[in-house]
Amino acid sequence: MKYTKEHEWLRVEGELVVVGITQHAAEALGDVVFVELPEPETQVAAGDEVCVIESVKAASDILAPVDGEIVEVNEALSDNPGLVNEDPTGTAWFFKMKIDDLAVLNDFMDEDEYNELIG
Amino acid sequence: MSDLKRLALHDLHVALGGKMVPFAGYEMPVQYGLGVMKEHLHTRAAAGLFDVSHMGQVILRPKGSYQDTALAFEGLMPVDVLGVAEGRQRYGLFTDQAGGILDDLMFANRGDHLFVVVNAACKEADVAHMQAHLSDTTEVIAVTDRALLALQGPQAEAALARIVPSVAAMRFMDVAQLPSGYGELWISRSGYTGEDGFEISVPEAGAGALARALLDMAEVEAIGLGARDSLRLEAGLCLYGHDIDTTTSPVEAGLTWAIQKARRAGGAREGGFPGAARILRELAEGPARLRVGLRPEGRAPMREGTELFTHDGTALGQVTSGGFGPSVEAPIAMGYVPHGQAEIGTTLQGEVRGKRLPVTVAAMPFQPTTYKR
Numbered sequence: 001m002k003y004t005k006e007h008e009w010l011r012v013e014g015e016l017v018v019v020g021i022t023q024h025a026a027e028a029l030g031d032v033v034f035v036e037l038p039e040p041e042t043q044v045a046a047g048d049e050v051c052v053i054e055s056v057k058a059a060s061d062i063l064a065p066v067d068g069e070i071v072e073v074n075e076a077l078s079d080n081p082g083l084v085n086e087d088p089t090g091t092a093w094f095f096k097m098k099i100d101d102l103a104v105l106n107d108f109m110d111e112d113e114y115n116e117l118i119g
Numbered sequence: 120m121s122d123l124k125r126l127a128l129h130d131l132h133v134a135l136g137g138k139m140v141p142f143a144g145y146e147m148p149v150q151y152g153l154g155v156m157k158e159h160l161h162t163r164a165a166a167g168l169f170d171v172s173h174m175g176q177v178i179l180r181p182k183g184s185y186q187d188t189a190l191a192f193e194g195l196m197p198v199d200v201l202g203v204a205e206g207r208q209r210y211g212l213f214t215d216q217a218g219g220i221l222d223d224l225m226f227a228n229r230g231d232h233l234f235v236v237v238n239a240a241c242k243e244a245d246v247a248h249m250q251a252h253l254s255d256t257t258e259v260i261a262v263t264d265r266a267l268l269a270l271q272g273p274q275a276e277a278a279l280a281r282i283v284p285s286v287a288a289m290r291f292m293d294v295a296q297l298p299s300g301y302g303e304l305w306i307s308r309s310g311y312t313g314e315d316g317f318e319i320s321v322p323e324a325g326a327g328a329l330a331r332a333l334l335d336m337a338e339v340e341a342i343g344l345g346a347r348d349s350l351r352l353e354a355g356l357c358l359y360g361h362d363i364d365t366t367t368s369p370v371e372a373g374l375t376w377a378i379q380k381a382r383r384a385g386g387a388r389e390g391g392f393p394g395a396a397r398i399l400r401e402l403a404e405g406p407a408r409l410r411v412g413l414r415p416e417g418r419a420p421m422r423e424g425t426e427l428f429t430h431d432g433t434a435l436g437q438v439t440s441g442g443f444g445p446s447v448e449a450p451i452a453m454g455y456v457p458h459g460q461a462e463i464g465t466t467l468q469g470e471v472r473g474k475r476l477p478v479t480v481a482a483m484p485f486q487p488t489t490y491k492r
Contacts, residue, residue: 031155034443052472054419056443057155
Protein backbone atom coordinates (compact mmCIF):
# COMPACT_ATOMS: atom_id res chain seq x y z
CA MET A 1 0.00 0.00 0.00
CA LYS A 2 1.20 3.53 -0.88
CA TYR A 3 -0.02 6.80 0.60
CA THR A 4 -0.46 10.41 -0.58
CA LYS A 5 -0.08 13.65 1.36
CA GLU A 6 -3.85 14.06 0.85
CA HIS A 7 -4.42 10.98 3.04
CA GLU A 8 -5.39 8.64 0.24
CA TRP A 9 -4.15 5.08 -0.03
CA LEU A 10 -3.22 3.39 -3.33
CA ARG A 11 -3.22 -0.36 -3.80
CA VAL A 12 -2.19 -2.22 -6.95
CA GLU A 13 -4.71 -4.80 -8.13
CA GLY A 14 -3.48 -6.46 -11.31
CA GLU A 15 -3.06 -3.63 -13.83
CA LEU A 16 -5.22 -1.24 -11.84
CA VAL A 17 -4.67 1.15 -8.96
CA VAL A 18 -7.38 1.12 -6.29
CA VAL A 19 -7.83 4.42 -4.38
CA GLY A 20 -9.40 5.08 -1.00
CA ILE A 21 -8.88 7.28 2.06
CA THR A 22 -6.91 6.36 5.15
CA GLN A 23 -8.26 5.50 8.59
CA HIS A 24 -6.75 8.76 9.81
CA ALA A 25 -8.65 10.74 7.15
CA ALA A 26 -11.92 8.92 7.85
CA GLU A 27 -11.63 9.71 11.56
CA ALA A 28 -10.83 13.35 10.87
CA LEU A 29 -13.82 13.70 8.53
CA GLY A 30 -16.29 12.26 11.00
CA ASP A 31 -19.43 10.39 10.00
CA VAL A 32 -19.68 10.34 6.20
CA VAL A 33 -23.24 10.92 4.96
CA PHE A 34 -22.80 11.36 1.19
CA VAL A 35 -20.31 10.34 -1.47
CA GLU A 36 -20.35 11.67 -5.02
CA LEU A 37 -18.43 9.37 -7.36
CA PRO A 38 -17.00 10.18 -10.80
CA GLU A 39 -18.32 8.62 -14.02
CA PRO A 40 -16.39 5.52 -15.05
CA GLU A 41 -14.30 5.87 -18.23
CA THR A 42 -13.22 9.39 -17.28
CA GLN A 43 -9.72 10.60 -18.09
CA VAL A 44 -8.27 12.49 -15.14
CA ALA A 45 -5.06 14.31 -14.35
CA ALA A 46 -3.22 14.15 -11.04
CA GLY A 47 -4.76 16.70 -8.67
CA ASP A 48 -8.21 16.73 -10.32
CA GLU A 49 -11.08 16.72 -7.85
CA VAL A 50 -12.80 13.45 -8.69
CA CYS A 51 -14.99 12.62 -5.67
CA VAL A 52 -16.83 14.62 -3.04
CA ILE A 53 -17.23 13.33 0.49
CA GLU A 54 -19.74 15.01 2.77
CA SER A 55 -19.51 14.28 6.46
CA VAL A 56 -21.75 15.57 9.21
CA LYS A 57 -19.26 18.42 9.49
CA ALA A 58 -18.24 19.51 5.99
CA ALA A 59 -17.59 18.64 2.36
CA SER A 60 -14.17 17.59 1.14
CA ASP A 61 -12.68 16.38 -2.14
CA ILE A 62 -10.75 13.34 -3.17
CA LEU A 63 -8.08 14.15 -5.73
CA ALA A 64 -6.87 11.91 -8.50
CA PRO A 65 -3.42 10.81 -7.26
CA VAL A 66 -1.98 10.27 -10.75
CA ASP A 67 -2.87 10.78 -14.42
CA GLY A 68 -5.01 8.01 -15.84
CA GLU A 69 -8.48 6.69 -16.56
CA ILE A 70 -11.08 5.91 -13.95
CA VAL A 71 -12.42 2.51 -14.97
CA GLU A 72 -14.58 1.50 -12.02
CA VAL A 73 -16.26 3.25 -9.07
CA ASN A 74 -17.57 1.75 -5.83
CA GLU A 75 -21.34 2.20 -6.15
CA ALA A 76 -21.80 0.68 -2.68
CA LEU A 77 -20.66 4.01 -1.23
CA SER A 78 -23.59 5.86 -2.81
CA ASP A 79 -26.08 3.68 -0.93
CA ASN A 80 -24.03 3.30 2.23
CA PRO A 81 -21.65 6.25 2.74
CA GLY A 82 -21.05 5.08 6.33
CA LEU A 83 -18.83 2.31 4.93
CA VAL A 84 -16.12 4.97 4.67
CA ASN A 85 -16.02 5.13 8.47
CA GLU A 86 -16.49 1.40 9.01
CA ASP A 87 -13.90 0.02 6.63
CA PRO A 88 -11.94 2.85 4.97
CA THR A 89 -9.00 0.73 3.83
CA GLY A 90 -11.04 -2.27 2.72
CA THR A 91 -14.55 -2.37 1.26
CA ALA A 92 -14.81 1.44 1.15
CA TRP A 93 -12.47 1.93 -1.82
CA PHE A 94 -13.60 4.84 -4.03
CA PHE A 95 -12.40 4.10 -7.57
CA LYS A 96 -10.02 2.05 -9.68
CA MET A 97 -7.70 3.67 -12.22
CA LYS A 98 -5.81 2.43 -15.24
CA ILE A 99 -2.45 4.19 -15.50
CA ASP A 100 0.35 4.01 -18.07
CA ASP A 101 3.14 3.01 -15.76
CA LEU A 102 2.70 1.54 -12.31
CA ALA A 103 6.26 2.67 -11.52
CA VAL A 104 4.96 6.19 -10.70
CA LEU A 105 3.61 4.71 -7.47
CA ASN A 106 7.16 4.48 -6.18
CA ASP A 107 7.05 8.27 -5.69
CA PHE A 108 4.44 7.94 -2.94
CA MET A 109 4.96 7.27 0.76
CA ASP A 110 5.10 3.80 2.22
CA GLU A 111 3.31 2.99 5.46
CA ASP A 112 6.15 4.02 7.74
CA GLU A 113 6.56 7.35 6.00
CA TYR A 114 2.82 7.99 6.16
CA ASN A 115 2.65 7.15 9.85
CA GLU A 116 5.45 9.62 10.41
CA LEU A 117 3.46 12.29 8.52
CA ILE A 118 0.36 11.87 10.66
CA GLY A 119 2.51 11.57 13.76
CA MET B 120 -6.50 29.29 20.76
CA SER B 121 -4.91 31.70 23.25
CA ASP B 122 -7.47 34.50 22.78
CA LEU B 123 -10.32 32.15 23.48
CA LYS B 124 -12.07 31.92 26.81
CA ARG B 125 -12.28 28.60 28.58
CA LEU B 126 -15.34 27.06 30.13
CA ALA B 127 -15.34 26.23 33.83
CA LEU B 128 -15.61 22.56 32.80
CA HIS B 129 -12.78 22.77 30.24
CA ASP B 130 -10.65 20.09 31.91
CA LEU B 131 -13.62 17.73 32.10
CA HIS B 132 -14.25 18.10 28.34
CA VAL B 133 -10.62 17.34 27.58
CA ALA B 134 -10.64 14.35 29.97
CA LEU B 135 -13.78 13.06 28.22
CA GLY B 136 -11.99 13.18 24.85
CA GLY B 137 -13.77 16.31 23.64
CA LYS B 138 -12.42 17.81 20.42
CA MET B 139 -12.13 21.50 21.28
CA VAL B 140 -12.84 24.13 18.63
CA PRO B 141 -13.37 27.91 18.72
CA PHE B 142 -17.03 28.92 18.96
CA ALA B 143 -18.41 32.34 19.97
CA GLY B 144 -15.12 33.27 21.61
CA TYR B 145 -14.83 30.06 23.62
CA GLU B 146 -13.02 26.78 23.32
CA MET B 147 -15.96 24.40 23.01
CA PRO B 148 -16.25 20.64 22.55
CA VAL B 149 -17.58 20.01 19.01
CA GLN B 150 -17.72 16.26 19.61
CA TYR B 151 -16.49 13.53 21.91
CA GLY B 152 -15.42 9.97 21.16
CA LEU B 153 -18.82 8.81 19.91
CA GLY B 154 -18.83 11.32 17.05
CA VAL B 155 -21.61 13.63 15.89
CA MET B 156 -23.91 10.97 14.45
CA LYS B 157 -23.93 8.66 17.47
CA GLU B 158 -24.12 11.58 19.90
CA HIS B 159 -27.17 12.89 18.06
CA LEU B 160 -28.91 9.50 18.03
CA HIS B 161 -28.03 8.86 21.68
CA THR B 162 -29.71 12.13 22.69
CA ARG B 163 -32.92 11.14 20.87
CA ALA B 164 -32.82 7.62 22.34
CA ALA B 165 -31.67 8.22 25.93
CA ALA B 166 -30.13 11.41 27.36
CA GLY B 167 -27.36 13.79 26.30
CA LEU B 168 -25.48 16.26 28.50
CA PHE B 169 -24.39 19.52 26.86
CA ASP B 170 -22.22 22.24 28.38
CA VAL B 171 -23.77 25.53 27.26
CA SER B 172 -21.99 27.67 29.84
CA HIS B 173 -20.85 30.02 27.09
CA MET B 174 -24.37 31.41 26.98
CA GLY B 175 -25.19 34.55 28.96
CA GLN B 176 -27.17 34.34 32.19
CA VAL B 177 -28.67 37.62 33.36
CA ILE B 178 -30.88 38.64 36.26
CA LEU B 179 -33.24 41.59 35.88
CA ARG B 180 -33.91 42.79 39.42
CA PRO B 181 -36.62 45.43 39.79
CA LYS B 182 -35.66 48.67 41.53
CA GLY B 183 -39.39 49.20 42.11
CA SER B 184 -42.20 46.82 41.20
CA TYR B 185 -41.88 43.61 39.16
CA GLN B 186 -44.56 45.00 36.86
CA ASP B 187 -42.45 48.07 36.02
CA THR B 188 -39.51 45.83 35.08
CA ALA B 189 -41.70 43.52 33.00
CA LEU B 190 -43.21 46.48 31.15
CA ALA B 191 -39.78 48.00 30.54
CA PHE B 192 -38.56 44.65 29.19
CA GLU B 193 -41.56 44.62 26.84
CA GLY B 194 -40.12 47.83 25.41
CA LEU B 195 -37.31 45.76 23.88
CA MET B 196 -39.32 42.80 22.51
CA PRO B 197 -42.60 42.13 20.65
CA VAL B 198 -43.37 39.66 23.42
CA ASP B 199 -45.91 39.52 26.26
CA VAL B 200 -43.66 39.61 29.34
CA LEU B 201 -46.31 40.71 31.83
CA GLY B 202 -48.48 37.70 31.00
CA VAL B 203 -45.84 35.14 31.98
CA ALA B 204 -46.89 33.54 35.26
CA GLU B 205 -44.49 33.04 38.16
CA GLY B 206 -42.42 29.89 37.64
CA ARG B 207 -42.83 29.98 33.85
CA GLN B 208 -40.38 30.66 31.03
CA ARG B 209 -41.00 32.11 27.56
CA TYR B 210 -39.04 32.56 24.30
CA GLY B 211 -38.26 36.16 23.41
CA LEU B 212 -36.31 38.21 20.89
CA PHE B 213 -34.74 41.65 20.96
CA THR B 214 -35.62 43.66 17.86
CA ASP B 215 -33.96 46.75 16.42
CA GLN B 216 -35.57 49.91 15.02
CA ALA B 217 -35.68 48.37 11.54
CA GLY B 218 -37.51 45.29 12.83
CA GLY B 219 -34.47 43.01 12.58
CA ILE B 220 -33.52 40.57 15.32
CA LEU B 221 -30.69 41.54 17.70
CA ASP B 222 -30.80 38.24 19.57
CA ASP B 223 -33.17 35.53 20.66
CA LEU B 224 -33.41 34.45 24.27
CA MET B 225 -35.34 32.74 27.05
CA PHE B 226 -36.71 34.61 30.04
CA ALA B 227 -38.45 33.43 33.18
CA ASN B 228 -40.64 34.99 35.83
CA ARG B 229 -39.00 34.11 39.15
CA GLY B 230 -41.50 35.92 41.33
CA ASP B 231 -39.65 39.05 42.34
CA HIS B 232 -37.33 39.21 39.30
CA LEU B 233 -36.70 37.95 35.77
CA PHE B 234 -33.98 35.47 34.73
CA VAL B 235 -32.77 35.73 31.13
CA VAL B 236 -30.54 33.43 29.04
CA VAL B 237 -29.03 34.91 25.86
CA ASN B 238 -26.69 33.71 23.11
CA ALA B 239 -22.95 33.65 23.80
CA ALA B 240 -21.92 35.76 20.80
CA CYS B 241 -24.43 38.49 21.73
CA LYS B 242 -24.22 38.48 25.51
CA GLU B 243 -22.07 41.57 26.02
CA ALA B 244 -24.15 43.58 23.56
CA ASP B 245 -27.36 42.28 25.15
CA VAL B 246 -26.31 43.28 28.65
CA ALA B 247 -25.33 46.75 27.39
CA HIS B 248 -28.64 46.99 25.52
CA MET B 249 -30.62 46.08 28.63
CA GLN B 250 -28.59 48.40 30.83
CA ALA B 251 -29.16 51.26 28.39
CA HIS B 252 -32.93 50.78 28.28
CA LEU B 253 -33.95 49.27 31.60
CA SER B 254 -31.83 51.13 34.16
CA ASP B 255 -34.66 53.42 35.31
CA THR B 256 -36.63 50.46 36.63
CA THR B 257 -34.18 47.61 36.81
CA GLU B 258 -30.78 46.46 37.91
CA VAL B 259 -29.23 44.36 35.09
CA ILE B 260 -26.94 41.76 36.65
CA ALA B 261 -24.76 39.50 34.48
CA VAL B 262 -24.36 36.17 36.28
CA THR B 263 -20.74 35.14 35.78
CA ASP B 264 -20.19 32.49 38.47
CA ARG B 265 -22.54 29.83 37.15
CA ALA B 266 -22.21 27.11 34.53
CA LEU B 267 -25.16 26.10 32.34
CA LEU B 268 -25.77 22.46 31.46
CA ALA B 269 -28.49 21.04 29.24
CA LEU B 270 -29.73 17.50 29.78
CA GLN B 271 -31.87 16.46 26.81
CA GLY B 272 -33.67 13.35 25.67
CA PRO B 273 -36.42 10.91 26.70
CA GLN B 274 -34.45 9.69 29.74
CA ALA B 275 -33.41 13.16 30.94
CA GLU B 276 -36.18 13.25 33.52
CA ALA B 277 -35.28 9.87 35.03
CA ALA B 278 -31.60 10.87 35.21
CA LEU B 279 -32.06 14.32 36.74
CA ALA B 280 -34.77 13.12 39.14
CA ARG B 281 -32.18 10.92 40.86
CA ILE B 282 -30.47 14.14 41.94
CA VAL B 283 -33.48 16.44 42.30
CA PRO B 284 -36.66 14.32 42.49
CA SER B 285 -39.06 17.25 42.15
CA VAL B 286 -38.09 17.90 38.51
CA ALA B 287 -40.37 15.03 37.54
CA ALA B 288 -43.37 17.25 38.30
CA MET B 289 -42.18 20.12 36.06
CA ARG B 290 -43.88 20.72 32.70
CA PHE B 291 -42.38 22.16 29.51
CA MET B 292 -41.19 25.75 30.17
CA ASP B 293 -41.58 25.53 33.96
CA VAL B 294 -38.68 26.93 35.99
CA ALA B 295 -37.62 26.17 39.56
CA GLN B 296 -34.80 27.05 41.95
CA LEU B 297 -33.95 23.87 43.82
CA PRO B 298 -31.37 23.09 46.49
CA SER B 299 -28.92 20.27 45.78
CA GLY B 300 -25.57 18.92 46.92
CA TYR B 301 -24.01 20.96 44.08
CA GLY B 302 -25.43 24.29 45.20
CA GLU B 303 -28.77 25.85 44.29
CA LEU B 304 -29.82 24.69 40.82
CA TRP B 305 -31.85 26.96 38.53
CA ILE B 306 -33.71 24.50 36.37
CA SER B 307 -36.00 25.00 33.41
CA ARG B 308 -37.79 22.21 31.58
CA SER B 309 -36.66 23.26 28.13
CA GLY B 310 -33.78 23.02 25.73
CA TYR B 311 -32.90 23.35 22.08
CA THR B 312 -33.01 19.84 20.66
CA GLY B 313 -36.73 19.21 20.18
CA GLU B 314 -36.56 16.65 22.99
CA ASP B 315 -37.96 16.79 26.48
CA GLY B 316 -35.23 17.88 28.86
CA PHE B 317 -33.81 20.47 31.18
CA GLU B 318 -31.41 23.38 31.29
CA ILE B 319 -29.60 23.55 34.61
CA SER B 320 -27.75 26.60 35.90
CA VAL B 321 -25.34 25.48 38.61
CA PRO B 322 -22.70 27.36 40.64
CA GLU B 323 -19.31 26.83 38.97
CA ALA B 324 -17.98 25.31 42.18
CA GLY B 325 -20.48 22.44 41.90
CA ALA B 326 -20.71 22.15 38.12
CA GLY B 327 -17.96 19.58 37.58
CA ALA B 328 -19.33 17.24 40.25
CA LEU B 329 -22.88 17.58 38.90
CA ALA B 330 -21.73 16.86 35.34
CA ARG B 331 -19.75 13.83 36.56
CA ALA B 332 -22.72 12.54 38.56
CA LEU B 333 -24.96 12.76 35.48
CA LEU B 334 -22.34 11.26 33.15
CA ASP B 335 -21.89 8.33 35.56
CA MET B 336 -25.51 7.35 34.87
CA ALA B 337 -25.89 4.65 32.24
CA GLU B 338 -28.28 6.63 30.04
CA VAL B 339 -26.25 9.87 29.90
CA GLU B 340 -23.48 10.66 27.40
CA ALA B 341 -21.56 13.91 26.84
CA ILE B 342 -22.70 15.57 23.61
CA GLY B 343 -20.82 18.22 21.63
CA LEU B 344 -21.78 21.26 19.59
CA GLY B 345 -21.89 19.26 16.35
CA ALA B 346 -24.82 17.16 17.50
CA ARG B 347 -26.41 20.17 19.20
CA ASP B 348 -26.54 21.78 15.76
CA SER B 349 -28.01 18.77 13.95
CA LEU B 350 -30.55 18.23 16.76
CA ARG B 351 -31.79 21.82 16.67
CA LEU B 352 -31.90 21.78 12.87
CA GLU B 353 -34.10 18.66 12.88
CA ALA B 354 -36.31 20.43 15.43
CA GLY B 355 -36.65 23.40 13.04
CA LEU B 356 -35.13 25.79 15.59
CA CYS B 357 -33.24 28.93 14.52
CA LEU B 358 -29.57 29.49 15.21
CA TYR B 359 -28.84 33.17 15.80
CA GLY B 360 -26.30 34.58 13.35
CA HIS B 361 -27.31 32.01 10.74
CA ASP B 362 -31.10 31.67 10.42
CA ILE B 363 -31.92 34.95 12.13
CA ASP B 364 -30.00 38.22 12.52
CA THR B 365 -30.54 41.95 12.09
CA THR B 366 -31.43 41.44 8.40
CA THR B 367 -34.38 39.15 9.21
CA SER B 368 -37.59 40.16 10.95
CA PRO B 369 -39.41 37.83 13.37
CA VAL B 370 -42.28 37.54 10.87
CA GLU B 371 -39.97 36.59 8.00
CA ALA B 372 -38.32 34.07 10.31
CA GLY B 373 -41.68 32.42 10.99
CA LEU B 374 -41.48 33.34 14.67
CA THR B 375 -44.95 34.92 14.82
CA TRP B 376 -45.91 32.37 17.51
CA ALA B 377 -43.48 34.29 19.76
CA ILE B 378 -45.49 37.51 19.31
CA GLN B 379 -48.46 37.17 21.63
CA LYS B 380 -51.85 38.80 21.09
CA ALA B 381 -51.23 41.49 23.73
CA ARG B 382 -48.49 43.04 21.58
CA ARG B 383 -50.25 42.78 18.21
CA ALA B 384 -52.67 45.22 16.58
CA GLY B 385 -55.72 45.52 18.83
CA GLY B 386 -53.91 43.93 21.79
CA ALA B 387 -53.79 45.37 25.29
CA ARG B 388 -50.21 46.62 24.82
CA GLU B 389 -50.03 46.88 21.05
CA GLY B 390 -46.65 47.89 19.57
CA GLY B 391 -44.23 49.81 21.75
CA PHE B 392 -41.20 47.70 20.80
CA PRO B 393 -38.35 48.54 18.39
CA GLY B 394 -39.34 47.97 14.76
CA ALA B 395 -43.06 47.79 15.60
CA ALA B 396 -44.12 49.57 12.40
CA ARG B 397 -42.54 46.92 10.16
CA ILE B 398 -43.40 43.94 12.34
CA LEU B 399 -47.07 44.88 12.76
CA ARG B 400 -47.32 45.61 9.02
CA GLU B 401 -45.80 42.22 8.16
CA LEU B 402 -48.20 40.51 10.59
CA ALA B 403 -51.12 42.16 8.81
CA GLU B 404 -49.97 41.90 5.20
CA GLY B 405 -47.53 39.00 5.22
CA PRO B 406 -43.76 39.36 4.82
CA ALA B 407 -41.97 39.56 1.48
CA ARG B 408 -40.01 36.39 2.24
CA LEU B 409 -40.22 33.55 4.72
CA ARG B 410 -37.96 31.06 6.43
CA VAL B 411 -38.94 27.59 5.22
CA GLY B 412 -37.89 24.01 5.78
CA LEU B 413 -36.14 22.35 2.84
CA ARG B 414 -35.70 18.68 1.96
CA PRO B 415 -33.06 18.13 -0.75
CA GLU B 416 -33.70 15.11 -2.99
CA GLY B 417 -31.05 12.44 -2.82
CA ARG B 418 -28.35 12.42 -0.17
CA ALA B 419 -26.23 15.49 -0.93
CA PRO B 420 -26.55 18.04 1.91
CA MET B 421 -27.33 21.66 1.00
CA ARG B 422 -25.28 23.64 3.47
CA GLU B 423 -25.45 27.25 4.66
CA GLY B 424 -24.97 29.62 1.72
CA THR B 425 -26.43 27.29 -0.92
CA GLU B 426 -28.23 29.50 -3.48
CA LEU B 427 -31.87 28.67 -4.22
CA PHE B 428 -33.55 29.09 -7.61
CA THR B 429 -36.83 28.44 -9.36
CA HIS B 430 -36.82 25.88 -12.18
CA ASP B 431 -36.55 28.72 -14.70
CA GLY B 432 -33.45 30.06 -12.97
CA THR B 433 -34.79 32.99 -10.94
CA ALA B 434 -32.66 33.51 -7.83
CA LEU B 435 -34.79 33.18 -4.68
CA GLY B 436 -32.55 33.27 -1.64
CA GLN B 437 -30.16 31.14 0.33
CA VAL B 438 -29.96 28.22 2.69
CA THR B 439 -29.20 29.55 6.18
CA SER B 440 -28.63 26.18 7.91
CA GLY B 441 -28.25 22.81 6.31
CA GLY B 442 -26.75 19.42 6.80
CA PHE B 443 -27.61 15.82 7.32
CA GLY B 444 -30.32 14.87 9.82
CA PRO B 445 -29.17 11.69 11.57
CA SER B 446 -32.67 10.90 12.89
CA VAL B 447 -34.54 11.74 9.68
CA GLU B 448 -31.74 9.93 7.80
CA ALA B 449 -31.69 12.51 5.03
CA PRO B 450 -30.31 15.93 4.26
CA ILE B 451 -32.37 18.80 5.69
CA ALA B 452 -32.04 22.56 5.55
CA MET B 453 -33.78 25.84 6.16
CA GLY B 454 -33.58 29.08 4.24
CA TYR B 455 -35.42 32.14 3.01
CA VAL B 456 -37.57 32.27 -0.12
CA PRO B 457 -40.13 34.79 -1.43
CA HIS B 458 -43.63 34.42 0.00
CA GLY B 459 -44.96 32.97 -3.26
CA GLN B 460 -42.44 30.10 -3.18
CA ALA B 461 -42.90 29.26 0.48
CA GLU B 462 -45.81 26.84 0.27
CA ILE B 463 -45.07 23.33 1.52
CA GLY B 464 -44.50 21.01 -1.43
CA THR B 465 -43.07 23.68 -3.74
CA THR B 466 -40.10 22.28 -5.65
CA LEU B 467 -37.08 24.55 -6.02
CA GLN B 468 -33.46 24.06 -6.99
CA GLY B 469 -30.37 24.45 -4.85
CA GLU B 470 -26.94 24.92 -6.37
CA VAL B 471 -24.40 22.44 -4.98
CA ARG B 472 -20.90 22.57 -6.49
CA GLY B 473 -22.19 24.18 -9.67
CA LYS B 474 -25.09 21.75 -10.15
CA ARG B 475 -28.72 22.69 -9.60
CA LEU B 476 -30.39 19.91 -7.63
CA PRO B 477 -34.06 19.59 -6.69
CA VAL B 478 -35.17 20.56 -3.19
CA THR B 479 -38.71 20.66 -1.80
CA VAL B 480 -40.19 23.13 0.68
CA ALA B 481 -41.14 21.02 3.70
CA ALA B 482 -42.90 21.35 7.03
CA MET B 483 -40.83 21.86 10.17
CA PRO B 484 -39.95 20.39 12.57
CA PHE B 485 -38.36 17.65 10.48
CA GLN B 486 -38.38 15.42 13.54
CA PRO B 487 -41.45 15.42 15.84
CA THR B 488 -40.79 17.22 19.11
CA THR B 489 -41.41 15.45 22.43
CA TYR B 490 -41.81 18.34 24.88
CA LYS B 491 -43.65 17.39 28.10
CA ARG B 492 -46.53 19.84 27.91
